[in-house]
Amino acid sequence: MRAIESRGTVTIAKQLCKGCELCIPACPPRVLEMSEAHNEQGFPYPELRPGCTGCGACLLVCPDFCFEVFLYREPVAHEVAP
Amino acid sequence: MSRLPVLDTDRPPQASAVKIARDKPDLLLTERHDLCPGCGEPLAMRVLLEAIEELDASRMAIGVVGIGCYTAFSPTMDVDSIQALHGRAPSVATGAKRMRPESLVFTLQGDGDMVNEGLQEVIHTAARGESVTCVLLNNGVFGETGGHMTATTVLGQRTKNSLDGRDAAYHGHPILIGDLLAQLGGTAYAARGAVDDAAGVARAKRMLRRAFQTQLRGEGFSFVEILTMCPTGWFIPTPDGPGYLDEVMGTVHVTGELKAGGKLTTTAELIARRGGREAPTA
Ligand SMILES: Cc1ncc(C[n+]2csc(CCOP(=O)(O)OP(=O)(O)O)c2C)c(N)n1
Ligand code: SF4
Ligand code: SF4
Ligand code: SF4
Ligand SMILES: [Mg+2]
Numbered sequence: 001m002r003a004i005e006s007r008g009t010v011t012i013a014k015q016l017c018k019g020c021e022l023c024i025p026a027c028p029p030r031v032l033e034m035s036e037a038h039n040e041q042g043f044p045y046p047e048l049r050p051g052c053t054g055c056g057a058c059l060l061v062c063p064d065f066c067f068e069v070f071l072y073r074e075p076v077a078h079e080v081a082p
Numbered sequence: 083m084s085r086l087p088v089l090d091t092d093r094p095p096q097a098s099a100v101k102i103a104r105d106k107p108d109l110l111l112t113e114r115h116d117l118c119p120g121c122g123e124p125l126a127m128r129v130l131l132e133a134i135e136e137l138d139a140s141r142m143a144i145g146v147v148g149i150g151c152y153t154a155f156s157p158t159m160d161v162d163s164i165q166a167l168h169g170r171a172p173s174v175a176t177g178a179k180r181m182r183p184e185s186l187v188f189t190l191q192g193d194g195d196m197v198n199e200g201l202q203e204v205i206h207t208a209a210r211g212e213s214v215t216c217v218l219l220n221n222g223v224f225g226e227t228g229g230h231m232t233a234t235t236v237l238g239q240r241t242k243n244s245l246d247g248r249d250a251a252y253h254g255h256p257i258l259i260g261d262l263l264a265q266l267g268g269t270a271y272a273a274r275g276a277v278d279d280a281a282g283v284a285r286a287k288r289m290l291r292r293a294f295q296t297q298l299r300g301e302g303f304s305f306v307e308i309l310t311m312c313p314t315g316w317f318i319p320t321p322d323g324p325g326y327l328d329e330v331m332g333t334v335h336v337t338g339e340l341k342a343g344g345k346l347t348t349t350a351e352l353i354a355r356r357g358g359r360e361a362p363t364a
Contacts, residue, residue, distance in 0.1 A: 068105045
């Protein structure tokens with residue numbers, strides 16, 4: 001196992017998402033990926049993987065106000081498969 | 083990447099953390115709206131309302147709203163507002179400010195509204211040096227009515243009635259409204275921003291704050307143009323919106339401050355200075 005650190009995290013109001021994908025390339029460490037599943041409106045939505053820095057770029061480019069951004073007081077380590 | 087676990091983003095983090103950014107501005111009553119996926123106008127609304135909040139000006143703000151897709155926000159923005167006829171917002175704003183000089187009066191208009199329907203209104207308002215802030219959301223199309231060419235559509239741009247691209251010989255040339263207004267004596271501040279990336283969104287907020295401060299100091303007319311994506315009117319997939327804005331609109335309507343601190347900078351000078359590409363300065 002190896003660990004990936006997240007310095008921050010986000011909440012995603014996935015039912016508000018319209019699946020535009022603007023947040024995906026806006027995320028500098030590229031830790032957002034579109035879901036396979038669809039929300040109640042019929043759109044795929046972003047899912048977060050380990051490595052968020054809490055930079056807030058996703059929130060600034062989301063036209064549907066889906067994100068809130070948090071900075072961890074201490075980075076959180078996620079154990080992931082090698 | 084996809085082998086990494088998906089983290090829980092349905093609720094605030096369990097570990098100790100501070101919230102550093104809210105989903106929506108406090109001055110927006112709900113995050114719900116019916117604008118299209120990938121539209122740039124809600125991004126401009128965010129920074130407009132946040133700029134008002136940051137200046138602690140929400141109780142004195144009066145918005146005069148034009149007609150376009152952005153009009154959908156007038157019922158949900160927690161700011162006193164007046165609905166103007168198409169293109170007439172600068173004149174209505176003039177009246178509001180003269181009757182209530184202590185207020186912060188701004189217009190919210192699109193390119194079709196400001197530069198087509200009501201071009202003379204904004205020009206005279208600027209020339210008179212009215213102490214109001216006109217805000218233009220420029221997407222180069224009449225978005226709400228179906229994506230037709232406006233006076234700001236750039237040459238070569240495909241719209242519903244310029245399917246082979248805007249042709250100067252047939253359709254005429256685009257109007258660089260920021261330059262037109264910046265050169266007028268009554269204009270104290272003019273800037274052009276864009277919401278095609280996070281840095282651009284943050285910069286647009288700084289421009290709006292400067293424009294509002296210009297008004298609050300009583301220095302004259304202020305103007306902020308914000309280039310916004312309209313994937314529906316541009317007939318492109320939503321993920322292509324920011325790139326299209328940058329490459330098609332943004333190379334003509336180049337971003338930067340056009341007038342600040344008495345100094346005039348033309349779009350041509352911005353282009354020359356940046357080799358045709360914008361570099362954040364504001
Ligand atoms: C006097 C008048 N003429 C025409 C219209 C129809 N109309 C409604 S919205 C609109 C286009 C607005 O375009 P723009 O200001 O660029 O806003 P966008 O939808 O692109 O954000 C038009 C022509 C109207 N409402 N009133
Ligand atoms: S806060 Fe920054 S790093 Fe985290 S998901 Fe958003 S854009 Fe990516
Ligand atoms: S930017 Fe917002 S609306 Fe668009 S896909 Fe991302 S979360 Fe959904
Ligand atoms: S038509 Fe264009 S401006 Fe209007 S809501 Fe849709 S994307 Fe936004
Ligand atoms: Mg428009």
